[in-house]
Amino acid sequence: MADENKLSAGKRTSFGKGAARKLRAAGSIPAVIYGHGGEPQHVTLPAHETALLLRKSNVVVTLDIEGSKELVLVKDVQKDPVRQIIEHVDLIVVRKGEKVTVDVSVHVEGDSYPGTIVVVDHNTLSVEAEATHIPTSLTVSVEGLTDGTQIHAGDVTLPSGTTLVTDAGALVLAITTPAGSTADDDAVDALAAAASEASAAAAEAAAE
Numbered sequence: 617m618a619d620e621n622k623l624s625a626g627k628r629t630s631f632g633k634g635a636a637r638k639l640r641a642a643g644s645i646p647a648v649i650y651g652h653g654g655e656p657q658h659v660t661l662p663a664h665e666t667a668l669l670l671r672k673s674n675v676v677v678t679l680d681i682e683g684s685k686e687l688v689l690v691k692d693v694q695k696d697p698v699r700q701i702i703e704h705v706d707l708i709v710v711r712k713g714e715k716v717t718v719d720v721s722v723h724v725e726g727d728s729y730p731g732t733i734v735v736v737d738h739n740t741l742s743v744e745a746e747a748t749h750i751p752t753s754l755t756v757s758v759e760g761l762t763d764g765t766q767i768h769a770g771d772v773t774l775p776s777g778t779t780l781v782t783d784a785g786a787l788v789l790a791i792t793t794p795a796g797s798t799a800d801d802d803a804v805d806a807l808a809a810a811a812s813e814a815s816a817a818a819a820e821a822a823a824e
Contacts (some may be wrong), residue, residue, distance in 0.1 A: 627657075694706075720742075737806055
């Protein structure tokens with residue numbers, strides 16, 4: 617909830633790579649706020665507090681920009697590919713009650729039928745939800761599902777007030793038996809049978 621996610625932001629007046637490096641060295645992150653027809657706002661965010669909030673996806677934050685409050689949704693986060701340090705954040709203005717389209721992660725729980733595996737085709741689904749009530753994840757249970765079972769986007773249970781944007785026919789996951797596993801089991805059984813027959817033959821020969 618946005619009420620739990622609050623950050624103090626400062627207005628940014630210096631731009632460019634050099635200015636951005638200085639900000640990050642001082643413990644701040646450059647960010648831009650877009651939306652609702654207004655001019656983009658360039659701000660700075662506290663690096664540590666922002667990093668903690670961004671552990672979650674689709675975070676809605678109440679920003680205090682030098683005394684002015686703004687409700688924003690984190691839309692994009694740019695990180696250093698090596699050090700994984702946050703370099704820049706894009707935010708969009710939202711209003712309470714306003715609906716937004718976001719990608720929500722799919723969380724698979726449970727164990728499918730023994731000997732089968734779960735092949736996930738979509739790790740996220742696009743949904744429309746109120747900005748202040750975006751689901752953190754969408755749970756799909758595979759408990760006991762057998763080989764050949766498929767779950768499509770339209771089969772996933774959505775929270776109240778959330779609607780599916782992804783094509784309902786899109787495959788989310790499928791239950792399958794690994795290739796060769798049956799053949800491997802048959803081969804083991806055949807070897808065991810052959811060994812048993814050989815042992816019996818040897819025993820009979822010894823008795824004679």
